[in-house]
Amino acid sequence: MNSVEITLGHSPDADDAFMFYALSQKKIPLGNYIFKETISDIETLNNLAMDEKIDLTALSIYTYCKVADRYVLMNCGASMGEGYGPRLVAKHKFEKKEMSQKKIAIPGLHTSALLALCLYLGKRPKNLDLMVCPFDQVFMAVEMGSADIGLVIHEGQISYLQRGLELCEDLGWWWKQTTGLPLPLGGNAIRRALGVQRCRELQSIVRQSIEWALKNRNEALQYAQKYSRGIEPALTDQFVAMYVNERTIDYGPEGKEAILQFIAQAKMLGMVDPDIQVEFVE
Template structure:
């Protein structure tokens, strides 16, 4: 699904392609740009909405979009072609991806059960493997994990996005919140996803686009009612109150700036992934703004 700003006849207009997931938090974040409330003279921004694991692979295999939402776990695989933007990230403050199941397994039991996961490049998967390296997994589209666990195809699932707020409505049990586990292990928030920008754009364009994204996030936060109304069309199974809660979890002051502990958390997460053999090569992180 794509949305585009109106075309211009001016050949000097530079098009910047932006890709993000069709979720209420990303929609809120990009509302300023998507609604043309944030404009940059000489630039046109086009938006493509695709699930995060598809974006992870597209960035890794093609370096396709100028700006793309990515899981932090995917960043080491795209670091030669992309830099991390200093804004636009989603960080869990003592919350994050959860393992859910129809019955309350113990942590020892859950380590021996095959878990449905939303993708092997997701940060949820990386954190799961840090928690339990031996755990067996199978990839299932993120929005099918809860239905397939309920149908009995899997004994447990690793959930992200709105499922974190709705799983109990289906009678499922939370076995562990990996954001809580991470905070207990490190004392840091859990960085989940960010926005990356193609290095080939060059420093000047990167700065202009990064400023536009910052302004879009700020516009949404400053015009919350309108931004939430826009985001509701992507709020799967959430009523307005829950959508507001979900957006607040992942679009906040840390989305404007990770903060020093947020940047430390990103580095630590990926360094641990490399040290544990989950990420095959050293990670080089640089933030652009």
């Protein structure tokens, strides 16, 4: 059987590293697929998907809205905040009514964190004072005074306390209180051009990789620690548990409803095409 090369993208973060460890290190059968990995920050992966330059990739749910005509969402690989998510942090606490008047450092214009922020404030990006910077430089922007507030993602959601910053709002908590649903942040998407059968086969491989990591947690965590940017192993474990769990294996009805609700509210705010349709690999 001839081999098939698949370009695979995921972020250099502990949760993605944990999720894709078994696939990357060939701990599971890969069939006739050869994976060529691209490990880049989520905004770079979002841009690759928008240019359709990658076959299978982690991406922001907000970005999926912009590429749904060319990509289909996997049923596995979700990053959902179960009452937690991207956090707005500052040197001192700002109330919600103050935040829309402050300069906010964000990790990208195509991230679900930005969409959640806009839904929270009820304003589109053009009506906010935003400073775009790499996700791992958001803390510095606040600490140096370049921005008043930082929108932090990844392990920054739990490490901000170590930097002496105050929590202004947890957008995952706000979303849960508002909708009763988890906050859909990231997912895995596959190019439609690969065909239905390959999409199903690739989804099966990714699901097996997630299941393997959850069953062999210590080994996968040891690998993931390399992508934790200096935080302690206990915090890495905590962060991975937040975003790689049973819902990562399968969205389930509630997870799918969360995505539909997130996108519906984005449509109401005028941030995505009103005709966008979400499709999952079945």
